[in-house]
Structures are given as structure tokens and as C-alpha cells.
Amino acid sequence: MKLTAILLAVCLQVQATGYAQKLSISQRNVSLDKIFREIRKQTGYLFFYDVEWLQKAGKVSIDMKNASLQQIMDYCLVNQPLTYNIVDKTIVLSLKEEKQPPATTAATVFVDVSGKVTNALTREPIDGVSVLIKGSQRGTHTNAKGEFTLTNVEPGSILVFSFVGFVSREVKVDDSGKPILVSLQYDDKDLENVVVIGYGSVQRKDLTGSVSSVTMEDMTKAPVRSFDEALAGRLPGVQVSSAEGQPGSSINIVIRGNNSITQDNSPLYVIDGFPVENPDNSLLNPNDIESIDVLKDASATAIYGARGANGVIIVTTKKAKEGKPVIRYNGYGGVQQSLKTMDVLSPYEFVKLQKEMNVADINETYLANGVTVEDYKNVPAIDWQDKLYRDAGITDNSLSVSGSIKKTKTKYTASGNLFHQDGIIINSAFKRYQGKLSLDQAIGKKLKVGGYGMYTNTRRYGTIPSSLSGSSMNNLLYSVWGYRPVQPINPSKPINEDIESELGDDLINPTTDYRLNPILIAQNEYRLRNIKNTIANLYVEYNILKDLKLRVTGGLNRTHQQYDAFNNSKTRSGNPYNIYGINGSISHYRTTNWLNENTLTYNKKINKNHRINAVAAFTMQGNHYAYDGVAANHIPDESLGLKGIPLGEAQRVVPQETEWTLASGLTRVNYTIKDRYLFTASFRADGSSKFRKENQWSYFPSGAFAWRLSNEPFMEKLKFITDAKLRVSWGITGNNRISDYATYAKLDTPITAYYSFNNVLHPGAILSALASEDLKWENTAQTDVGIDLGLFNNRVNITVDYYKKNTTNLLLNAGLPPTTGYGSAFKNIGETSNEGIELGLSTVNINTKNFKWSTSFNISFNKSKVLALTQNQESITSAMSWDSWYSTVPLYITKLGQPLGQMYGYIWDGVYQYEDFDQLANGTYVLKDHIPTNGNTRASIRPGDVKYRDLNGDLVVNDNDRTVIGRGFPLHFGGFTNNFKYKNFDLNIFFQWSYGNDLVNANRLNFEMGNKVYLNQYASFANRWTPENTNTTMPRAGGQFGYVYSTRVIEDGSYLRLKTASLGYTLPATAAGKLKLKTCRFYISAQNLITWTNYTGSDPEVAIGYSALTPGFDYSAYPRARTIIFGLNLSL
Amino acid sequence: MKKIIFILVLPALLPVVSGCKKFLTREPISFVSPANYYNNEEEVSKALAGVYDIVSAETQWGCRIPVRHNASTDESFFSYTSFPTGPFRYNYDVADAHVTELWKALYAGIERANTLLANLNKAAMDDSKKQVVRGQALFLRAFFYFTLVQYWGDVPLKLEPSSSVNNVDIARSPAKEVFEQIVADMKEAETLVQSATEVGISGIVSKSAVRGILARVYLTMAGFPLKDASKFKEARDWALKVKESGEHVLNPDYKQIFINHSADIEDYKECIWEAECYGTNNDAYREGGRIGNENGVNCRSTDFAQIGYAYGFNSTTRKLYFLYGPDDVRRDWAISTYSMNAAGVKTTLAATNIYGRNCAKWRREYEVLSPKNKNYTPANFPMLRYADVLLMLAESENEVNGPTPLAHEALNLVRNRAGLSDTAIAGKDDFRLEIRNERARELCFEGLRKPDLIRWGIFLQAMKETAEEFRAYATSSQMYAAVNAENVSERHLLYPIPLSETSLNKKIVQNPGW
Secondary structure, three states: OHHHHHHHHHHHHHOOOOOOOEEEEEEEEEOHHHHHHHHHHHHOOEEEOOHHHHHHOOOEEEEEEEEEHHHHHHHHHOOOOEEEEEEOOEEEEEEOOOOOOOOOOOOOOOEEEEEEEEEOOOOOEOOOOEEEEOOOOOEEEOOOOOEEEEEEEOOOOEEEEEOOOEOOEEEEOOOOOOOEEEEEOEOHHHHHOEEEEOOEEEEHHHOOOOEEEOOHHHHOOOOOOOHHHHOOOOOOOEEEEEOOOOOOOOEEEEEOOOOOOOOOOOOEEEEOOEEEOOOOHHHOOHHHEEEEEEEOOHHHHHHHHHHOOOOEEEEEEOOOOOOOOEEEEEEEEEEEEEOOOOOEOOHHHHHHHHHHOOOOOOOOOOOHHHOOHHHHOOOOOOOHHHHHEOOEEEEEEEEEEEEEEOOOOEEEEEEEEEEEEEOOEOOOEEEEEEEEEEEEEEEOOOEEEEEEEEEEEEEEEOOOOOOOOOOHHHOHHHHHHHOOOOOOOOOOOOOOOOOOOOOOOOOOOOOOOOOOOHHHHHHHOEEEEEEEEEEEEEEEEEEOOOOEEEEEEEEEEEEEEEEEEEEOOOOOOOOOOOOOOOEEEEEEEEEEEEEEEEEEEEEEEEEOOEEEEEEEEEEEEEEEEEEEEEEEEOOOOHHHHHHHHHHOEEOOOOOEEEEEEEEEEEEEEEEEEOOOEEEEEEEEEEEEOOOOHHHOEEEEEEEEEEEOHHHOHHHOOOOOEEEEEEEEEEEEEEEOOOOOOOOOOEEEOOHHHOEEEOOEEEOOOEEEEOOOOOOOOEEEEEEEEEEEEEEOOOOEEEEEEEEEEEEEOOEEEEEOOHHHOOOEEEEEOOEEEEEEEEEEEEEEEEEOOOEEEEEEEEEEEEEEEEEEOOOOOOEEEEEOOOOHHHOOOEEEEEEOOOOOOEEEEEOEEEEOOHHHEEEOOOOOEEEOOOOOOOOOOHHHOOOOOEEEOOOOOOOOOOHHHOEEEEOOOOOEEEEEEEEEEEOOEEEEEEEEEEEOOEEEEOHHHHHOOOOOOOOOOEHHHHHEOEOOEOOOOEOOOOOOOOOOOEHHHEEEOOEEEEEEEEEEEEOOHHHHHHOOOOEEEEEEEEEEEEEEEOOOOOOOOOOOOOOOOOOOEEOOOOOOEEEEEEEEEEEO | OHHHHHHHHHHHHHHHHOOOOOOOOOOOOOOEOHHHOOOEHHHHHHHHHHHHHHHOOOOOOOOHHHHHHOOOOOOEEEOOOOOOOEHHHOEOOOOOHHHHHHHHHHHHHHHHHHHHHHHHHHOEOOHHHHHHHHHHHHHHHHHHHHHHHHHHOOEOOOOOOOOOOOOOOOOOEOHHHHHHHHHHHHHHHHHHOOOHHHHOOOOOOOHHHHHHHHHHHHHHHHOOOOOOOOHHHHHHHHHHHHHHOOOOOOOOOHHHHHHHHHOOOOOOOOEEEEEOOOOOOOOOOOOOEOOOOOOOOOEOOOOHHHHOOEOOOEEEOHHHHHHOOOOOOOHHHHEOOEEEOOOOOEEEOOOOOOOOOEEOOOOHHHOOOOOOOOOOEOOOEEEEEHHHHHHHHHHHHHHHHOOOHHHHHHHHHHHHHOOOOOOOOOOHHHHHHHHHHHHHHHHOOOOOHHHHHHHHOOHHHHHHHHHHHHHHHOOHHHOHHHHHHHOOOHHHHOOOOOHHHHOOOOOOOOOOOO
């Protein structure tokens, strides 16, 4: 894929016209005449000269690619007696005036200058650099070793070094006679200019759609496991949020808002041309990524038709490059620490709370034998968080060798990666082992074959503390925060002698409170997710005609995931209090995905004003998935581990197997007139096995127009505008994220539907899904208007896009009335819209020889709206299954005319104070008649109880007083990068933010509650209402009536984060050379360095149990880590 | 140029014109479609087991119908305070989970039965066996409709499988029509299923089960809301058929009925039809129920694997407790005389402590499977006992012919087993009252009381009296039970149609008061 891209780009460039035109000429020792003819062929420019002049000129060798006409002319005429002028498409040659050497005066001593030019990055010598004495026509070129010599140069003159693809440099000549060493930097702008789009690539200037590209140089400075972890804030319109801090946890990426209500909104990934719907991004080594381009508008995504509606992320990995073998090593090592631990009550506050709660046996435990609350003031706390969290190591080692063998026309790369990340919670880790080999072979002039193979093994260890199990007491952090911080001083009943090493807490009833020693659980729960992934991609490329190329690719992507779980007697589910006993399971998930693509690319410049580039392809893709495994409870001998499974009570595992196929035809035409008017039209047809009969095929058209204003003659006066382009696009894309057989009725024999007759079990066959045969694609129509501006010689670049998306025929997992006998079915029903603005801005603030400062900034706004749901339906409410008491309490609401995923509940009004009550003669308090209840019966409400707002004024707070209480998605988000270079130092500082989204801090429902005996609470609960402390809004212990959500636990989730800071030092070439290295850079990087937020939980970037309907939920989330590493980049 | 454009466009059109039909057809691999099922006896019997599955579901008779839906009447109250809402507190709305899941599961069962009935003909199997299956499916569907009509009144009547996700709106049929369908289906079923002796167990529907339930259906039709008194005669005839079959006798030992449930022993002579629960849920299946757990004697055991764990959700009212005479052996089995601590040690309750007495019909100590599960038991639940048939016979005979010897005989069979002597009640009204009380004594905690009170037309009055009873006798911490009973109003005669139905079914109309 990448190769097509490069070739296509070259073709496009050859045919460019106008001053931005690029040429490629490679000739050895030929006459100028021959070169001029070649130039004429490529550009259509005419030459005007006297034939005799050329006889005076010497022969020239030239090998330049992507050079401008001027560069080529300058190169050819260096040291020739000729000079030139370009007059309206004609190159007029003339003889140089024979300049007399300046009169030699006694004061002027001419010197001979020599030196060497190298590539600043690779330290390799550069052959053919033009070296000119500024203000004269004198000059030379460097030889193959990068060396040059000039005689008779006046000290103080300035030498100009220039070469295609590099930034020119000027060096002043002194009379010291020392050799002049010059290193040239790559011209980043040129490199970034190629954008990979679907089935091809274009230069950014020729782009008609909305495509954002990641600046890989910045991104690779973040020490992360996978690229998506570093993607947040990098690109406008791309919202990235990770669920929690666990190594390997899921990351949600949403491009330009959620289209689907119940279905997956994640983008389509195209990895080296291979479309994958839900890839495991941890399988890719971030170091191995060459580029990431994100297609956003319909013009760009429609080429992926039925799967393009959520946007497309194109990841291209590094491929072999021409040249001598280069060995590169990148490695780092460092440490991670939890960003924040939660403060819990001190021993004194803990005991005080137990006394206040009137715990039944407190006089036998904490306050036995005359011990008072005060006695706990000086007792040190057991810090469970400190025992659970650790400073965890992280190391990454990547080695690659790449180069080409000229003789056999072979390019090769071999690379390997070892990545090891310990989790900050004990006994959790992530490891990656990867090897890759890629080869490209040219056969003759027209044929090329190549491909790559990659094997990756990732291993993720450790329990997931945030798994929503239906009971909040099962989550690891419940036990961490809640476990008793102190032992009773002098108890009169037997209590754990060593609470730190015993599994259970003797003071609680293990059948109703599932608290267990968190350290033992974390140490003993064995969880391993072992993924083995093999990718093999092959291609054949054949130039049928000069302008027409055929490329055939075949690829295979196989993943085998084995999930092992073992629970011994010291774990949550295997302990003796649990019904399952010692238990274990091994599960296998196997996915095989294959792809065949056949692409024709046609490139033609029709005349000097018209260019056409067209692509057509026929592709086929298929996927096969299988699941099976074994599981057993009551394993008699835990020392056997998983080997003991056959000895236990076998649990029924129902194997699964599914497959899908997709056949597609697509075509796209780019048509350019005068380099000013750019047209793109694309069309794709997709046929999918997920749909049936007449709905199997669907068609996705798109069109775009771009106008490069800056190429218009009338713009020439506006010198400060270097580049200006206006873009408009429209198109239709689809979404097919439903199960493989959603159109089929389903009959199952689940373990819950057996029936016993006289205690003999019979399997029961039951209907589990109703056929939905008419299903078809979900369609998204998107309009995009954008402008790209380059100002002041492209030192300021601005891109602004406005988009509006309308998604219709939503694939909605729609509720069915229970009278059908079914719960839900997929239907094409419902409608959503998303509208937004994105802004990207990059500037070069300072650019001097020694100091460079550049900045880039992006911000995105999106507004989503639900326009229709299934029949009759006004809203969808969603509950979270984090706790059994809350399992049916709606927390989110998605209403017609409003955004997705809003939080829903009561408005919290603090607590009832004494003045809300009448005091009776017997001292009891009775709520005044005009004060609304909080849902509890009026007689039971006491001062200090939580108070909610009675919205309908009926003096009773109940379900009718629920309202929207929070926004699940941000108002805007973005990122801000600064790059500084001072001499050999480089500094990168990256900020990222999210603003205006709310979070549900469900942790506080358990830890600012005070209704469970001997359960420690957050330190914030010390400020609860008590008769002595009435000036507070925190309810009294046990004053939280009922199980409801309110604004009390809805918090502002906005944050600004100093996400990445990286400081590097590159050894000077001379020093590196002494070490026999081409480059050597040391750096120190930090991730998640500082976060500014008002969120009281451990981290505001959290989304437990995430879906478009349920964003921003926090309960027992794995804490996020701050990572600081020291690294080394070497090449030799 | 044109040629090249043609080459470029061709691949895009290729898939459309050429048939990739085969490539794009992917039938389900690891599950089957109903259309490809019901081919033979094995598949048909699996489908039938799927219909039965609803009967013992936790949302139905495996727990919630007896333990929660019928928990708060004049015979029992829901003695657990942590659930602030639910039918047992008469504090619920259209979105109530209990109400919703009852409705949902019954219609799921109806869909399963409809699909089986619609496909049964194509099965290659012995026709006589097919007819037996047909009879059971017809009966179960009718029984699900009977439950629906008891709790909701008019309900949508669906006799064919659901056909399309887009055609889901269905209106309610008048209760009378639903009853007519129930009766027609059950009568047909009665001719198809096997006799109780042939069946030989309680888990499979027999002729006796159909007849006994038909008696219950007709008694219900004779009472509120249809009040068709002519149906007493039909009820009497069907109940009498059960008696005259000679296949059933009462278990001489009242408590053994319930011990058998816990100990996985089936006695079809007394227990004509049972909802079968199986295993402990520690095994590979999830077929245990909550009988004896939610409605057992409160025991928050830390060693539940041995002792068993129970919540004690159901407790007696004073009314029930004092309905029993001192010689009645049933009282101290149906109602606990003791409390249990976490170690399973029993302590006798003070004689004055009435409201502290839990339902004790099903006791976990009699379970034979070990280790026990904290929450799930293998105990079956009696859907129809012979004692119930006898009391229905006595009740309908009395309504039709007065307290005849037949009515007395039926009543006395039940009384004698309880250690009581024959009655000599002469008046029809007195006899009616006696039957009503006898039903409470014999059948308490078996999920029959609320429908009984409603069909007798005395539900509101009975709940008012229950509230007064609690006001008079309950301690302050038990006073919530009075509040629960006081919550009862006219609208509680019927459940609301669940929100999930009304929000998605355009044709449905809500019950009055909801």
C-alpha cells in the first residue's frame, strides 16, 4: 500500500505545472542539450539559446528527484559560462558576463576553502550538494564523500549550501584555513507533504478532503505502549480517551462525534493497507510506525464505503529504504508512579466514625476495655494503597537494520522489539515481543514484488480492578480504600491478629460484605491474556503502461488470544466464602482475517493545464472467528494451578464460531485544472455477508472540490499569503458494526434454559433473537467546508474545518415490546447528527541558526443530537452495573433533540439542617410540612440527611424529580505542542485538554456514605454533618437515603494535562563519529507530568464501562501513572 | 483514453454484475435458526424443555411469584426492609423491575410455545408422542396467559410466533376472550397429555394437572372481574375429575410434602404439578431456584455450604398465625418456631413474637446436595397440589350445590391430614368462609393468596384489615408493614403494563390508575 502511495506521489509530482513544479532527472555525464530536452519533456517549457554556447559548456552529471526547475537549472549551470531567465514558460539562456576577478589589493588575501557536507540526521555524507559563493555565479558540487574544494575565495564571503529535500545553509568563510563542516537538516515541510489516503497518496497541497496527519517526530517522544495512548490532543476532530491507567486497557477513539447510539463508534483502522475494524493497537510498536493519517470528511472516507462513517485511521509502518545498511537502536528505561492516591480517614477519624455509626460490637472491638476514640490519635495507619501501588519499571528496546542491495535491486528491513511495562498495581504487567522482516524486490523495469511478515506476542498480566461485576464490593479498590486502617488497641473478642496477612476481616460478615485483603487478592489472582499475532502481506506491482499500474496484494492477519484465569483460595472468587471454590479457566479466541486487493492506478497529464489521477480497485476480505475453552470450579488441589482443571467440576463452555465476508469495488478520480481547481469524485460499492438479499450491496458516492486561491494571479499581490486553499466536500459513508448474523433468527441452548424432569436435566432450546432480515447499512451523509492557509512563507499554517454529519437508518439495537417474546433486535431506525468546528494552527516562532521554536495548536468542538429513536421512544435510559443496588437505577439519558450520554438524576441540595425541622416535646425532629422529603418517608428523615431538589413541587422527591444533571462529552478538546531546538538540544512540551465534560464519581457513593460497618471512608467524609459540625453539605453517616444518583457525585471532568515533556541532546557529529556512530541522541521524557483539574477522583481521564450512551463513569479505576524515562537513539 | 477509463471503472462494477452471491452468503455456524429446527423428536423435546424453563425461572415460580409478588397479603408480609420499592411494598411504578420481568418472561414463554406449536408438524417423529408434546405446549401457553390475565386483566393475545421486528404493535384483548382461549387450549391439552400415572412424576404436565388448573381457571372466571357464576359448575366438574381419577392421595405427613421438595423427591400423588429446580448453581448449569433461600427461615450463615443460607423475606401475619387451632400440625411447619444464628443454631422464639416468624415450609437443612449454594436451592415449587384441588372442589361444590357431603368430604380430607377432625358447618356462607381460611392454613406462602383475595373480591378489604392489624400489634421497626398495606388502593387489583411495553408498542393502553 505504502509503495503505491509513494509511486503515485511521484507520478503526480512529475506532472505538476507552475512554479511549484517538481522534476526528477537522472543522467550521467551528458551534454546540457540532453538535459534541456528532458526538462522540456517533463515541464513543457521551451528553451531559447544559441547552440554554440552549449559547445562551450561542459558535460554534466545529475541525479535529482523532486527538484524544482530552478534548482535543476542552478545545478546544471554551476561552473558553466551560462546563466538563465525564465520568461513565461520559456527559459532564456545567456552568456555570463566575463567578470574580471576583483582587483587584487594588498589587503585582500584569498584563501582556498575545503570542507565536507553531511546529513544532519544520518551523519552520512551528501553527494552533489551545490556550494555557491553568495552574490556570484562561482561554485561547485560535493563529491561522493561529501567533500568540496573552492579556490581563491575572499575571506568574509558567504557560501550557500543547498540540496533538494534539505534546508539550505549559509556559512561565512574565514581565513583560518580550517575545513568547513556543514550538516544539512531535512526540510520537514517536504517530508510531511505526502499524505496517505485510501488506496493512494497525495501531496498535501493537492488534497481536497479533510485529512489530519500526526507529526510522528513529536509523538514518538511520548514513552507509551501503543500509539493510541499518545494520540490524544494531537489531531483536531479526533477525540481520544483511555478508560483507565491499566497497562493494555482500552482506548476509545471517536472522530467527529458519535454517529451510532448503541453500536461501536470507533474508526476503521487501515494498517499497511489492511482494513481492520477493532485492532489491538498494542500489537504495533510505536517506533515502527512511519506515519498516521486520519481521514475525517466524507470525501476522504467514502473510499472505505460501508466502514468509513466513523472516520479512518491509516497507519503505515516503516518499510525498507534505499541505501547502505543502517542499524538503528532505540531504547529507554524508566519508572512509573501513580498520579494520585486517595486520602482515606485516619485511624482516629475511622474509629470516631464507627462510634458515630453505633456499630453494634464496638465496645468489644475498638472501644473495648476502656479504650477511647482519642487513644487512636497517635496510632499509625495501615496504608493499603502504599502496599498495593509500586514504582513500576518500564523498558523498551527496538533494533532494526535496513538497507538495499543495489546489485539485486533488493530492499530489506529487519526489526525487533522488546517492551516490558510493569503495572503500578502489584502483579500486573504488559509485555511485547515482536519481530518483523520486510523485503522489496524489483524484477526488470516494470515488475516489483515485496511484502512483510510480522510476529507479535503480547502478554498482559493482572486483575482488572474496574470490571463491573454487578456488585461494587467485588472491585479491588473497594477493599483497598475500605479496609480497616487500624487494629483495635485492646479488643475483648477475638479479631484478626495480623490483618495484613489474613485474607478476611473478622469484624465483617463475609456473606454480605465482600471485602477481602486487597494485597493478597492482587498477589494471588492469576490473569494472563496472551496474544499471538501473525501478519503476512504480499504485493505484486506491474506497470502495464507508462501511466497505468496494477497492484495486487494479499494479506493474512491471524490472532490467537489465550486467556488464563486461576483463582486459588486466597482470591476474590476462589476463597472459601465463595460458592465456586478454587476455580480456573482457559479460553481461546482465534481470529483469521484475509484480504485481497487489486488496484489499478492511472496517472496522466493531458496537457499543461490538466492532470488526471484515477484509481480503481476490486477487493475481497473475509474473517473467521472461533472461541472455545475449558473451565472448572471446586478444583481440589490448588497447587496444580490450571493443570488442575480436569479434576474440578467442569463448567459448560459454549464454543462459538462466526465469519463474515466483504467484496468491494471502488473508483476515485482526481482531476486538476491549472493547479488551481481540484476535483475529486469517488464511488464505492460494498457487498457484505452481514446483510441479506437486496440489502447486501450498498453504494457510497462522494465528491469534493478545492480551489487553490493562492495560485490565482489576483492573489500575487498578497505576498504574506504563501498558500491558500478552500475545500468543499460531500459524501455518504456507512457503518456495519453489527454481529455477523444479526439478520438471522437464533435458537440457543444456554445453561440457563435447561429444565429438569424428575431431577434429570434436559437441554432447552430457546429463541434468543428474532430475524431482522431487512437490515441494511447505516448511512452517514457529511458535508465539510475547510480552508488551509499558509502565511509568511509557510511559517504560519492554519487549517479550519466545519462539518455537519447526519446519520440515518441507524443500526440501532432497538428495544422490542416484550410481547414479541424478545428483548431487542437490530433495526435500521433512528437518526443522529453531529456538527462541529476544528482548528489547527502551527507556527514557526523563531528560526535562527542556533535556536528554533515552533508551536502547534488544535481545538475541536462537536455538538451531537439525537433526532429519532425507535418507534414511540422518547428517550433511552441506561444504568450501570457497578453495584447491585444501582443495577436498575438510570444514570444516563439519551433524549430526542439532545446530545448522547447525558447524566440523569436528582439535583443535590446539601443536607437538611435543624431549621428544616420542628422539634417535638420528646426531642425528636419532624420535617416541616413545606419542606420536601428526599424519597424517605417523612417521619424517618433526620437532620444531616441528604437533601434533593423537588422539581415538580409535590413535596416528595421521587422518580419524577429526575433531570439531566451532567454532560458526558466535552464542549471542546485539543492539544498544544511546543518544540524548541537550541544547538544540539531539543525540547518538546505537549499539553492536552478536555473541557466541559462531567464525570460520575461513583466511588464517593461508597466512600462518602458511612453506612457499612468498619468500612473506611475517604478523608473528605470527615467533614460530614454531625450535631457538632452542621456547617457542611456532606450528609451524616448513613444519611444518604436510597440508591440514587445526584449532582453530589457529578463532577466537572475538565482537565489540562502536561502530557509529554521530552528533552534530548544529540551528540555533535564529530563526537559521534569518534564512537563510530552516525547519530547518537540521549533524552529524558516524562508522560502525564502535571494535570490541572477540579476532579476529586484519582484521574479525570476515565471511562469505565464506556459506550456512547454511558461516558465518563468512574468506579475503582486503575490509577493512571506518571512515567519518567531515560532513552537513547543510536544509528550506525 | 476511453479504454483506460473503462478499465478503471470496470472493477467497480464487477462485483455488481458478477454474482458473488455465494461468496457473500454466510450462514450461522455455531447456532441454528428456528427455521432449521424442530426436525425430530430430540429437537422437539429440547424446544419443549425451553417452554417449561419459564415455569421455574427465578422471575416466576422459581422464586418471585410466591416470594415477592404474593408476599404482602393478609397471610404474610415481606419482612426485609432494604428494598424500598416493589410489589411487596405496594410501592412501584410502571418501570418496576418485578412487574416488568414477570410480564417479559411470560411472553417469552408464549413465544417459545407458539414457535414450537407452529413448527411441530414438520417434525419426523411418532405422531402419538407429537400429540403429547402438543398438549403440553398448549397447556403451558394457556397457563402463561392465565397468569397474565390474573395479574393484568386484558392482555395482548398472541397465538402465532412473532414474524417481524417491524410489526410489533399489538392491542390488548378483553380478559373474557383471553379466558376463552385459555379454556379452549387447556381442554384440548387435556385430551392430548398423558395421565398422571403414565407420567409418573410431578415435573411433566399430566391430565390431572390440566384438570386441576382448569378448575382454578374456572374459579377465577367465576370471581372478580368476570364474575361469571356459571363457571363454578365447570370448576367443580374439573376438580371432581381429578378426585375421581383415583390417581391422587394426600401425603399423610404435611411437612413431608415440603421436605420432599428440598430433598428432590417427587410425589405426584400429592404434588400433581411442580416447577422443577435443579442443582445448586455450583455446577455447570444455572437451574437452581430461590425456594427455601429467600423464603426460608432467616439464617445469614457464614458456613452456608453446610448449613444453607436464607433471607427470611416472608413472615406470617397474626391473622394467619391465629387461624390455626392448637392441634393443627401445619402451623409449626409452615411458620417457624425458632430463629437461627449464623452458625445454624436454632433458638425458640418467644410465644408473643408473632411477626418474627418466617415462612418455614422449605428448610434448607433438608437439601441433599452438598455443598449448598448461598442463594440457590434445588427445591421444587408446587404449582398444583391435590390438597388445593380438594379445596377447589369443596369451594365450587358449595357455590353450586351448597355444603353437600361432597364438599365436606373434600374439605375434611385436607383437615384430617392436618390432625383436625371433620367440620359440621351447615350454612353456605359459613362454609365459604371456612374454605377461605382453610386455603390460607393449607396453602399459605404458595403464591395463591393474592389471586384468591382478588377473585373473591375482598382484596382491598383484606389489606385494610391487615394494615389495621399491623397498626395495632407491630413494633415501630415493623410498622413499615402497615404502611405497605395502607398503600393498597383500587389500582393494585391489576399491575400496570410495564413501561418497556407501553413505550414500544403503539397499540397498548395502560391499566386504570397507572
